[in-house]
Structure formats: C-alpha cells, structure tokens
Amino acid sequence: ANEISPEALAKVNEIEKKAKKIGLMELTERTCKWPVGDPATEDFWFCGLPVQQGKPYCEAHVGVAFQPMSARRDRRR
Structure with missing residues (x-):
C-alpha cells in the first residue's frame, strides 16, 4: 500500500469537490480517469x-x- 502524504490527501479531497463526476462513456484522453466510489453502486x-x-x-x-x-x-522532515 502506498503511503500518501496529508498534503496530497487534502488536495485530493479538495479536487473531488470540484470534480466533474463523469461516467465511463464520457472519458477522453483529456479527462482524469481517477475512479471514485464503488463500481458496484450508483455512486461511482x-x-x-x-x-x-x-x-x-x-x-x-x-x-x-x-x-x-x-x-x-x-x-517527513
């Protein structure tokens, strides 16, 4: 498991509030393909x-x- 810095996590939490929340069919080479949520649910x-x-x-x-x-x-320093 990768250890993630608090700064990186905070940044991700911020970005996920601004995220476009697009579906699989809307992905292009210019859109971030980071998956959020559980693929088995509607909230993915x-x-x-x-x-x-x-x-x-x-x-x-x-x-x-x-x-x-x-x-x-x-x-860490």
Whole structure:
C-alpha cells in the first residue's frame, strides 16, 4: 500500500469537490480517469478534470498515484 502524504490527501479531497463526476462513456484522453466510489453502486464516477500532460490523471490525482519514495521521505522532515 502506498503511503500518501496529508498534503496530497487534502488536495485530493479538495479536487473531488470540484470534480466533474463523469461516467465511463464520457472519458477522453483529456479527462482524469481517477475512479471514485464503488463500481458496484450508483455512486461511482471518474474525476473528469483536465489531465496533467502525458498522465492519465489530473494534477492532484497524479500527486497521489505517482509519489516517488525520495519525495515522501523529504516531506517527513
């Protein structure tokens, strides 16, 4: 399990309030494909915010998905 920094989590909580909450059929290469919720329920959606270039996710979700080890250690200090 990836350990997520409090800053990254706070950013994600903020972004999920602003998220477009789009469905699978609305995804394009320009929409964040971060899934939120339980796929078995009605309350399931994808973030849908503009992606960071070359990544499948928006800036906040990239921050959670691709946290380098070294950056994580530095944050503890």
